[in-house]
Amino acid sequence: MNWSKLKPLRKLFGVRMRVTQLAREVNVSADTVRYYTRIGLITPIRDSENNYHEYREQDHKRLQFILSARSLGFSLSDIEKIIDEARKGKMACPLVRQILEQRLRETEESFNHQRALRKRMMQAMKDWKKKPNKTPTGHEVCHLIEGF
Amino acid sequence: MNWSKLKPLRKLFGVRMRVTQLAREVNVSADTVRYYTRIGLITPIRDSENNYHEYREQDHKRLQFILSARSLGFSLSDIEKIIDEARKGKMACPLVRQILEQRLRETEESFNHQRALRKRMMQAMKDWKKKPNKTPTGHEVCHLIEGF
DNA sequence: CTTGACCTATGAGCAGCACATAGCTATAAA
């Protein structure tokens, strides 16, 4: 049966989208949206005709929330907890504040690690400019690394 | 049979260690050493009596090489390639230089991302201090995140 | 000889996707 002529009726129930269209609207890959769907962060309905996911306006909003939270360093697991709070009608804000604080500390830490790594790498680049290449001897692999 | 009385003979063939002892000597976890062994970066021999791995001096050196390379941002896959070059008797240095260059570029990039993330997070911390907690309405989850 | 602390190898799990696969859809040409 051809449902295409009936599709306009769906507007009565709100706009429905498939995964690729939704992904394009928020500028992420379809695989990312599929992944969030798979782990239950987004809960679209199924089109019983073809088993495809149908994303509604609320799923769109949910996805935007997820992406905003991601851009603030929240993990998907954090986001799940936050959404669960809100689903239970509770205020998620205190939890959100607390998680942000913790993630910020972690980000500071990994930022410092990155900075130190970057420094080491730049130092190696510099030092190695003066050093020659060598053929490995015995159980040595590369004197540049071993001698750093 | 008790082999312990024969063990001193092994010194003729060099010092042998088990995973935990080697791990302690280089200050990493035994699981890390097991992992490197599992993926073939370190190739200890097997004690045929008990199927345990026996690490020799060359494995110790190899592990130190791996850790030095890791501390310069090389991936385990990079390290595998480098070791393979050396095993074939080739000079690994040119490859090492080239990989370092690439990894440094990537580190710069992710460092910049981290810095931007950190900045966003700190900004959010600051902004949110003036904002109240709110009970979720409709399909909203947390106005702090949504309104950032 | 038995207890029990500690050790072992191996399988599985983690984040956060990206990719491979097999099969479905939709549009346009024939």
Added chain:
DNA sequence: TTTATAGCTATGTGCTGCTCATAGGTCAAG
């Protein structure tokens, strides 16, 4: 109307670099 085919779909698997869980082995003390 059929057919071709481009593009879509859901789902399974792979990736990095470990860490943890499990089942069993070792070994010195009692």
